Amino acid sequence: ATILGIETSCDDTGCAIVNGHGQILGEALHSQTLVHLRNGGINPIIARDLHRDSIDSIVGEALAKSQCDISNIDGVAVTVKPGLLASLQIGVKYAKYFSRKYKKPIIPIHHMEAHALVARMYEDIQFPFLVLLISGGHCLLAVAKDVEDFLLLGQSLDDAPGEAFDKVARRMKLRNIPEYSHLAGGRAIELAAKKAKDTHSFQLPPPLVRSRDCNFSFSGLKASIGRTIQNLEARHGVVGAQVIPQVHELCASFQLAVTEHLMHRTERAMEFCIKKELIPPDRKNLVISGGVACNDFIFESLKALGNKTQFKVYRPPPPVCTDNGIMIAWNGVEKLRKGLEFTPNFDLKDIEPQCPLGVNISNQVL
Numbered sequence: 001a002t003i004l005g006i007e008t009s010c011d012d013t014g015c016a017i018v019n020g021h022g023q024i025l026g027e028a029l030h031s032q033t034l035v036h037l038r039n040g041g042i043n044p045i046i047a048r049d050l051h052r053d054s055i056d057s058i059v060g061e062a063l064a065k066s067q068c069d070i071s072n073i074d075g076v077a078v079t080v081k082p083g084l085l086a087s088l089q090i091g092v093k094y095a096k097y098f099s100r101k102y103k104k105p106i107i108p109i110h111h112m113e114a115h116a117l118v119a120r121m122y123e124d125i126q127f128p129f130l131v132l133l134i135s136g137g138h139c140l141l142a143v144a145k146d147v148e149d150f151l152l153l154g155q156s157l158d159d160a161p162g163e164a165f166d167k168v169a170r171r172m173k174l175r176n177i178p179e180y181s182h183l184a185g186g187r188a189i190e191l192a193a194k195k196a197k198d199t200h201s202f203q204l205p206p207p208l209v210r211s212r213d214c215n216f217s218f219s220g221l222k223a224s225i226g227r228t229i230q231n232l233e234a235r236h237g238v239v240g241a242q243v244i245p246q247v248h249e250l251c252a253s254f255q256l257a258v259t260e261h262l263m264h265r266t267e268r269a270m271e272f273c274i275k276k277e278l279i280p281p282d283r284k285n286l287v288i289s290g291g292v293a294c295n296d297f298i299f300e301s302l303k304a305l306g307n308k309t310q311f312k313v314y315r316p317p318p319p320v321c322t323d324n325g326i327m328i329a330w331n332g333v334e335k336l337r338k339g340l341e342f343t344p345n346f347d348l349k350d351i352e353p354q355c356p357l358g359v360n361i362s363n364q365v366l
């Protein structure tokens with residue numbers, strides 16, 4: 001099967017054509033990161049307008065690169081949940097137009113399932129496996145039991161880690177440092193942290209130490225680093241941590257605190273999965289994905305955890321961890337392969353801006 005995938009759930013307009021062997025025949029992506037950086041966050045109206053401006057050329061570009069005849073495309077997969085309503089609508093409208101024009105069935109896709117499953121396009125990872133999704137809007141641990149069958153073990157009670165990185169980067173005004181000015185907040189913090197002389201300069205209180213589940217919390221860390229920044233600013237008589245000598249140490253300390261929290265919760269999920277036989281003891285696999293998974297410090301730390309617990313840790317190539325059309329097309333391929341039904345007459349009113357991933361058993365994870 002060959003599937004054309006469309007992604008517009010947030011601030012990236014993506015399209016790709018992927019075949020049944022997991023080969024990417026063509027891909028195109030338009031990122032809005034720079035615009036939203038300049039505006040100090042995502043404005044949904046601006047995001048929608050930018051999707052509208054670029055969707056046709058992005059799909060056209062992906063098709064042209066693929067040199068694929070439209071007649072060889074078996075269906076159009078499109079993100080229908082979760083995400084920004086106005087952004088999702090642009091992708092779904094376009095998919096409906098494409099589906100009508102070329103008589104192709106629509107395959108509705110759950111954005112987080114797509115983040116989770118795309119690792120299978122690159123490596124032979126059998127179900128069930130543990131997955132940690134860390135992105136701009138989500139932080140969750142789940143067991144992927146099958147293409148459409150997930151168990152949610154835990155999620156963030158407040159901010160997502162990408163959101164926390166972005167807010168802290170903004171608070172520090174990292175954008176005023178030319179080498180970081182064009183980068184997403186998390187990426188800017190990762191690079192700045194590499195220059196730190198000491199990773200433990202600033203101690204931040206670890207979140208949720210008393211709760212024994214697999215949920216996450218990042219707002220306390222964000223507030224705590226905010227107070228540290230404020231004190232340093234007062235001491236130096238400046239606003240914006242980018243001019244404070246310890247800016248790199250601030251970034252490193254925050255990144256470390258986020259990483260340790262992710263590791264603790266993931267280790268707990270690993271133990272739970274083995275104890276409850278949700279993951280076979282001879283096939284212990286962890287997939288990490290989502291934009292924050294691009295962070296090599298986090299990835300290496302989780303690999304070290306995997307060494308300790310004998311889990312193999314997989315990550316899709318970093319450009320495929322952030323939003324893209326490839327993962328949507330691949331999810332379409334997987335659904336088709338499972339013989340899952342196409343959805344005739346998918347309607348704009350069927351879009352779900354909020355949609356949890358899988359069956360939530362987080363209150364049983366103790």
Ligand code: ATP
Nearest residue numbers: 135136137138162184185186187290291292295323
């Ligand atoms: P969701 O998937 O939850 O709907 P999203 O689609 O906006 O959210 P992604 O595109 O998957 O999120 O990820 C974007 C986030 O990833 C941003 O918050 C960004 O700061 C973060 N990010 C990107 N690169 C890095 C990095 N190297 N280190 C940490 N965070 C990063």
Ligand code: FE
Nearest residue numbers: 115135322323
């Ligand atoms: Fe995403």
